[in-house]
Amino acid sequence: MDQNEFIKTYFNLLTEHLIKHGYDGNELIKAVMTGTFAMINNDSGKSNEDIFWETFSSLVDTDEKLVKTFEKFYEEVFDQVEKVTSKDEDVVKIIKILKEKGYTLALATNPLFPQIATFKRIRWAGLNPNDFKLVTTYENSYHCKPNLKYYQDILETLNKKPDECLMIGNDIGEDMIINKLGVKSFLLTNFLINNVNENVDNYQNGDYKKLLELVNEFENLNEGA
Known part of the structure; x- marks a missing residue:
């Protein structure tokens, strides 16, 4: 699998999904990236999941609706990324x-x-x-x-x-x-x-x-x- 193509397709689909649900896609993607870097550097004793959401929530207002929007992405949209995998x-x-x-x-x-x-x-x-x-x-x-x-x-x-x-x-x-x-x-x-x-x-x-x-x-x- 071409990792660069995977990442590009993933973020494009996620951005479109967030915009479709009324969010500022670019703002949230920046928060996702910051949360991702926080996980990469995680040495806190907390899970990567906890570190991601703590970081993400410190940058944007994160309510249950937004969390559900991310969950829906993985449930219903993420499968489209398969086209760039092998x-x-x-x-x-x-x-x-x-x-x-x-x-x-x-x-x-x-x-x-x-x-x-x-x-x-x-x-x-x-x-x-x-x-x-x-x-x-x-x-x-x-x-x-x-x-x-x-x-x-x-x-x-x-x-x-x-x-x-x-x-x-x-x-x-x-x-x-x-x-x-x-x-x-x-x-x-x-x-x-x-x-x-x-x-x-x-x-x-x-x-x-x-x-x-x-x-x-x-x-x-x-x-x-």
């Missing part, structure tokens, strides 16, 4: 193989969205939220990428040690930073994000097909269980 059968195969081999799966997506939006994005990819023991959303997360505490929270939630895990991601700056905790990684070159201009060969890397070959070689944890 589904890859290799990804579906990878998740299926890992589940069959008994691995614990977590979807460590940057928790800037509510659960309803993140779960829809999972389904657009041909997957099921139940495929994962943990899906990070703004409701259940207290930090964001690239804060290492975000990854530490996941390890604690899953009760896993760093050397028991593999991080698969396409963003060098936000995903590969997990190596600092002792977690191994695989850098996906599909839709690669390299804002830090780092050499991709510093990491084990490849496209979906190479990752599929890799997981096919993984040990089956269910054998002998």
